[in-house]
Amino acid sequence: MIIMSTKDSAEQIYNAVGGESNINYLTHCVTRLRFRLKDESKVDDAKVKNIAGVMGVNHQNGQYQVIIGNAVSDYYNAVVKLGDFPTDEDASATTANADTKSGNLFDQFANFISSCMSPLIPALIGGGMIKVILILLTTVGWMSDKSQTYTLLSVFGDAPFYFLPIELAITSAKYFKVNTILAVTVAGIMIHPNFTALVTAAKPVHLMGLPVTLATYSSSVIPILMVVWAMKYIEIGIDKVCPASLKSILKPLLEILIVGILALIVIGPIGTYAGKGLSWLILLIQKHAGWLAMALMAAFMPLIVMTGMHWAFSSIFLIASVATPDSLILPAMLAANIAQGAASLAVAVKTKNKQTREVASAASISALLAGVTEPALYGVTLKYRKPLYAAMISGGITGLFMGIVNLKAYAFAVPSVIALPQFIYNGAPKNIVYAVIVAVVSAILSFTLTLILGFNEDAPEAAKDNAQPATTATTSMANIDGGAKDTKKVFAPVAGELINIESVSDPTFAQKMMGDGAAIIPTDDHLYAPFDGTVETVFPTKHAIGLKSKDGVELLIHVGIDTVDLKGAHFTAHVNQGATVKQGDLLLDADLDAIKADGYDTTTMLVVTNTKDFVDVVPNEVTTVDKNAVALYVI
Structure with missing residues (x-):
């Protein structure tokens, strides 16, 4: 049946x-x-x-x-x-x-750019922050821009940007499934010192009689992406005509020659002109409608962050010209990040719930000082809605001001209080003043609006029980950690930050379609058994595992969001289906850095799939856990 x-x-x-x-x-x-x-x-x-x-x-x-x-x-x-x-x-x-x-075409373009650029973001941010620090040190007179230390540190900051063609050759080669080393070799040709010297000399250059466009490809984006895209089809053609017995010798020879020549004579110049065209279009929009574009971008940045498109947008504008100051994405992120942090701080000040205060305080620090807004967005503002509205209103208002004064960022760094020196430029002394005004106004406005609008803070999740009167639920929760009758404990399978499952970005889990539970933002690559029981399922891609405790709790541990698409990459299972495990036994390893580098969210969901068999599933009130801490109480 x-x-x-x-x-x-x-x-x-x-x-x-x-x-x-x-x-x-x-x-x-x-x-x-x-x-x-x-x-x-x-x-x-x-x-x-x-x-x-x-x-x-x-x-x-x-x-x-x-x-x-x-x-x-x-x-x-x-x-x-x-x-x-x-x-x-x-x-x-x-x-x-x-x-x-x-x-649509924009989605295709954005997905392609995001796939190639996302792995590079850490290096670009790191290099950008070094440049921010150098700007600050030279501005206050603590370092001379003529010193050797300054020169060498400038190399540190510039390297991720200068060698963008090499970095993009690696990521785009993976995207198009071509030979990575050969793609890197062609990128090396395009930024080789001898070729760069010919460009600098500005005299006509010919390759086998063919004219070479004198273009500088260091720090460029579009040319190498177009070259590797063409390389995909050239590889296919070579494979068809090259004898198998000679392929190991002829294929790399022909590929380097053909792609290298096309890169310098045809594809590279087209990519250069395309980049200039995109730069012109962006500058045109900013010139004639910059105030509106900035206001909208700053207001809706939290929603853009929810989709992960903020890095795709940053990448698209980075393509236009790495050397051109950004007068849209990074300034918009400054207003939005500060607003998110201030809204979370207001929640921390106003709330009477200890756990909410701890979460909101940590989230505000993360947003204000580091520019990382996901904890504030998913853990506070989106959860209570009105703080999110306050942050968006604040972002829109300050965004309008930024558009009018044409605020620009001169270094690629995640905007925050610490990163404000990225807006310093000797040629525009008022720029940093405008940035400070934006930060201060955004913070005050968002903080004040959050206090005025308030937020509907329900009883703590740990005290909620729809099946019982409020007084009964509160009483039972007061004694739950002391070992209330029939309470089952689910220990954390991985160390990290414990968050409400409603705050994860996947609606399937957030809406509890699979069952109630919690989620952990992991800080450890090792996942352990959360209780004594048996392994019901180890999914072939190893990103998820199903367990059943001795007392009947069926738990799904799902590592990351959409990580099934990795098809097992970066995961190592240490148990098989049917195995008996004890709490603390190693279940699987997940290379978090590699998963993040591939563009995936590593948030790990703990879902009690047979929730309906119990009265309630209650997350612990702590904010950080390890394998010795209880993550869930199942009543």
Whole structure:
């Protein structure tokens, strides 16, 4: 009966998404079917949601995701039998192409740029902050810009930007699946000192009689991306004509020669002109509608951060010209970051709840001093809504001012109080004054508006129990950590910051479609068993594991968001399905730095998938945990 029900539901899902003719390919993760469809607009979300067994749907990263739950593999197997289309066995070969073809042209361009630029952001931020420090030290007279120390530190700060073609050759080669070292070699040709010297000499240059455009490619973005894109097709052509017995010798020789010549004579110059054109367009928009663009960007920056598009936008504007001061993205982030931090600080001041105060205080420090707003956004302002409105209003008002005075950032760093020197420029002494005004006004306005608007702070999550009167719930929670009867403890599987599951960026988990629980922003690569029990499921991609405790708690540990797309990369499982584990046993390793470098959120969800079997699932009130700390109480 269950099998027939699954088969029937799978057939309804298959038909609802448009059948074989509308499916590019299908894969699945631990909870959902992940379709890449030719046309998502053909699908009626409401109809899909009403199918038995479907918990919800989600549109994300070019995928149409049908949320099923623990039985997803049964549904997947049933759907696969209904048509002839690529599945997860061969999806890896088509994922890149599907990504580049999904969405409108801007989405495709932004996804491509973001994929290539995101891994570079840490280096660019690090180099930018060094330049900010140098600006500050020379401005206050603590260091001479003629000293050797200044010269060498300038090299540290400039290196990530100067060698952008090399860095982008690596990331774009992975994106287009071409030989990484050969791509780096071509990038090296484009910024080789001897070629740069010819450009500086400004005399006509010819390569085998062909004219070479004298363009400087250091710190450029578009030329190398276009070169590696062309390299993809050149590799395919060489593979077709090159004899297998000579391929190891001829392929690298031909590839370097052909791509190198095209890079200097055709593709590189086109990329240079494209970059200049984009720069001209951006400057035109800023010249004629900068005040409006800045106000909108600063106001809606929190929503842009929620989608992760802030780095894509930064990358697009970085493409225009690395040397050109930024008068949109970074100034907008200054107003928005300060506003988020001030709103969180106001919540910390006004709240009477100790846990909320701790979370809001830490979030405000993160936003104000480091420019990292995700803790404030997901843990405070978005949660209580009105502080988010206050921050957005503040950002819009200060953004209008920035647009009028044409505030500019002269170094690439995440805007914050500490990074304010990025707005210092001797040629525009008032620029830093305007930046300080923006920071101060944004902070005061956001803080004041949050206090005026207030926020509807419900009873603490730990004291909430919809099935019991408030007094009963409060009493039971007061004794829960002391070992209340029938309370099950779920220890943290990984060290990190414990947050409410509602604040994670994946709506499937945030809306508790799979069950109640909590989430951890991990700081450790090792994940341990949260209780004594058995391993029910180890997903093939190792990013998720299902456990069942001896007292009946079924727990899903899901490492990261959309990390199923990594197909097991950066994960190492130490247990198999059916294994018996004790609390503290090592379950799996996750290389957090590598996962983040690939552009994925590492937030780890702890979901009690059989929540309905219990009265309540209550997160601990602490903000930081390790494997010896309780993360959840299951009552």
